[in-house]
Amino acid sequence: MQGKFITVEGIEGVGKTTNMEFIHQHLLASGKDVVVTREPGGTPLGEAIRRLLLDPQYKGMNPDCELQLMFAARAEHLAKVVRPAIEAGRWVLCDRFTDATYAYQGGGRGLDTGKIAALEQLVQGTFRPDLTLLLDVPVEVGLARAGNRSAPDRFEQEKVEFFERVRQSYLDMARKHDGRYRVIDAGQPLAQVQKQLAVAMGTFMQASDATD
């Protein structure tokens, strides 16, 4: 039996890192064998690419270069971590995936989505997440939360309008792919956010147990 692929998405500071452990524990408690990973990254080579992508010294990186680095890291990640785990029947919980490319490089940077789709096809074929949890907050809330932490990385240095486009792009994808997306109101207190996540995962696990 194949495993499942769950992705967590949203703008900066929305609470992905905070909630990954909660989601992980929820899946473990439901008897799933889980691999937790992230993009860009998830492998030694992918983490090296991540450092390049986030480093503020590369401010002004060519958007096509940025796009291809995202997919280069993804190709390695899929081959070495994600696909082997799923084929072994494990569940993979991933902090960001290709929807982040549509949101940041497509929505944020304004790259042609046809270009992204071509790379998606090349690197993934028909492989897609089974469930995407979109944590959503207004941009000013996310940026205020993110700003309370460490020094801003290359993406966090972008202007508010960039993140407005990223958020809108995510919300558009959630409407377009409403079968696999669950939108979580992450502006609520953490306990309420986690209640919503538990309901979304419960529904998903029930449906997937019924079809396995």
Ligand code: T5A
């Ligand atoms: N990227 C990535 C692309 O451009 N294209 C791609 O294809 C991919 C895969 C790195 C960057 O790469 C870009 C997007 C990103 O800019 P990242 O490190 O995953 O990706 O991105 P970040 O959004 O920067 O991740 P962060 O860890 O910075 O943000 P989180 O994880 O969303 O936020 P988190 O959990 O650290 O929370 C922020 C603060 O808010 C508090 C937390 O305690 C924390 O202090 N908080 C709450 N406070 C009140 N109420 C709640 N409900 C709260 N939830 C969290």
